[in-house]
Amino acid sequence: MAAKGGGAQGKRPRRQAGSVPSMQQGSERALSIERIVATAVELLDAEGVDGLTMRRLADRLGAGAMSLYWHVDNKEEVFDLALDSVLEYRGPQGGETADWRGAIFHMLEDWRAGMLRHPWSASLLPRRALGPNILSRLELLGRILYGAGVAEADLNGAIWSLWNYVIGATITRANFDLSDADMAAAQQRLAHLSEKYPTIERARLLLDNDWDGAFRKGLDFLLDGLVPK
Amino acid sequence: MAAKGGGAQGKRPRRQAGSVPSMQQGSERALSIERIVATAVELLDAEGVDGLTMRRLADRLGAGAMSLYWHVDNKEEVFDLALDSVLEYRGPQGGETADWRGAIFHMLEDWRAGMLRHPWSASLLPRRALGPNILSRLELLGRILYGAGVAEADLNGAIWSLWNYVIGATITRANFDLSDADMAAAQQRLAHLSEKYPTIERARLLLDNDWDGAFRKGLDFLLDGLVPK
DNA sequence: GATTGACTCGTACAACGTACGAACAAATCT
DNA sequence: AGATTTGTTCGTACGTTGTACGAGTCAATC
Structure with a gap:
């Protein structure tokens, strides 16, 4: 009776972790x-x-x-x-690219796009789950940054900054990418508050949003600061 | 019978919006x-x-x-x-400060700190709620940025970038600011995966985090890019 | 043939959000 | 004054949820 699972088990019902159930019998309708x-x-x-x-x-x-x-x-x-x-990443995994900026952009834009394809995922972000796919992305991100010259002491902060920005942008986009009907309602609701929020109106917040462009711009600025030239 | 509420009402049960219930009778245990x-x-x-x-x-x-x-x-x-x-802001509301950077830092750090005092609030962020306090903060943010020289056309993206960064940082911090016990567990779980995630280990992700410092640094970099010099 | 282990699931329970409508009180009208 | 309206409270009830418990099934092993 050697312990076979990975972590602390203790519970009665649980499959073994990592190995095939020894022999799946015919039916494809078996749970897994x-x-x-x-x-x-x-x-x-x-x-x-x-x-x-x-x-x-x-x-x-x-x-x-x-x-x-x-x-x-x-x-x-x-x-x-x-x-x-939903966060599996199929993409170049190498950390030592000449085009480190392109590699980061590719991975992070793919990250955001993948979540936006499943908008529910954005609302699930506030949890402590670090699954293997998320960890792989963070690992890759750190590898690229390190390869680009970020000092070991700054790696932690750099990874978190980019993570923060990506999940924030994804959540915002998933929440505030209003349908036309919603936008009309929002516009009307904000209309007679325009004297209270003139700048919000000036910025046309919620109305004319270039989500993708703004995302890339902010990312550029973060990278300018995070990665030494 | 003039319409008294603000928006579309229609529902049966609802108090009037904005005015005092005409005369609160004695009991302090009345609902409101x-x-x-x-x-x-x-x-x-x-x-x-x-x-x-x-x-x-x-x-x-x-x-x-x-x-x-x-x-x-x-x-x-x-x-x-x-x-x-939880997001009420008592702080300087003027948009025309010489120290625009300080004003932004003050407001955004207060934002994050206020939410971290009520960690549940971070997990409520993925919703479409733009209450008056949130709107006031966005208004103020826009006002400061505009006063600092951000072009009208760039205001939208700048506001969203900062908002994204702040909520992302807050969610991360609220989720991953592990207790000592949790940290020991996380460390152990990641330990025998160190060959799979060497960079995460090198960055001591999840273990040694200077949350506040990293937050300020990223904010600095964003502002460097967003606000023209 | 008996035993084990992996897996499935019917039943049951406490807790949830809230629809419905009865109850009451204060304000207003006649 | 009484009658009526209007604002507010709440008891009951319904449908739905997550999941504890234990009995059931079936293939692999002894």
């Missing part, structure tokens, strides 16, 4: 974390954060609700796994 | 939005986001759960109001 997470993402895409319930998720999987709990500790873990799964 | 919001903040501070339920909130107010719904449309509105209430 992969299938659960993929279906959770589907459901989240279709119904939003509040639309994901353990029962509905199980229904989509053709399973009983309680069956999920063999593969997953609780609903929170489903969210954690769904969030991380 | 102010009391509801203040108590909601107390409850959130004490029990966290999941600890706030309409029943518990009503209990604290010495009222029945359904009484809340006269003052508030639904639970979401309680969250919106609680979030905005």
Whole structure:
């Protein structure tokens, strides 16, 4: 009876972590974390954060609700796994590019774009989940920065600054990229407050937003400061 | 019967918006939005986001759960109001300071600090709520930037960039400012992954974080770029 | 053939948000 | 004065949620 799992286990119901279940018997309808997470993402895409319930998720999987709990500790873990799964990065992994700026831009824009393809993911960001895909991105980010000349002592702050900026921009965009109907309503609501918020009106905040351009600009400025010339 | 409320009303239960209820009769235990919001903040501070339920909130107010719904449309509105209430800014409101950089720093650091005093507020950021206090801060921010020389066309992007950075930094800090116990656990979990994430280890991510210093540094870099010299 | 272990799921429970409408009180009208 | 309206409170009830518990199934192993 050697311990086989990774961390502290203790709980009764739990699959082993990392190895194939020894022999999957025929049926493709067998549950697995992969299938659960993929279906959770589907459901989240279709119904939003509040639309994901353990029962509905199980229904989509053709399973009983309680069956999920063999593969997953609780609903929170489903969210954690769904969030991380959306952040997989297929892209150059090398840290030693001549074009370090391009590499960072590529990875971070892909990051933001990936989340915007699944807007629910932005609202899941305020959690302590550092899944493997997020960690890989942070690792790559640090590798590029280090290769670009950021001192070891500054690496920590540089990584966090960029992370902060990316998740902030993603959350904002996901929340305030209003539909036309919403924008008309917002415009009307702000209209008779224009004497109270003249600058907001001047900036046409919420109305004319070049989200992508602003994102790139801010990123440029951060990198100008973070990476020594 | 002139329309008295502000926006579209239509709902049955709702107090008038903005004017005092004409004559508050003696009892200080009467419900009001102010009391509801203040108590909601107390409850959130004490029990966290999941600890706030309409029943518990009503209990604290010495009222029945359904009484809340006269003052508030639904639970979401309680969250919106609680979030905005935490973001009140008492500080210099002028936009034409010689020390525009100091004014921005003061306001944004106060913003972040205020939210960190109520960590639940960080997880409420991914919502579309632009309450009066948030709007005032954005207005002030825009005013300072405009006064510092940011072109009208760049104002929108500049405001959003700073907002993005601030909320990202706040969320990160609120989520990853681990307790000693958590940190020990995280360290152990990452330890045997150090060959997979060498740079994360090199940067001592999650372990030695100078949150405040990193926040100020990134802010400096953003302002260097956003405001013309 | 008996035992183990991995996996599934029916039932049940406490807690949730809130619709509905009855109750009461103060203000206003006649 | 009484009658009526208007503002506010709240008891009850319904549908839905996350998940504890334990019984069930089936393949692998002894």
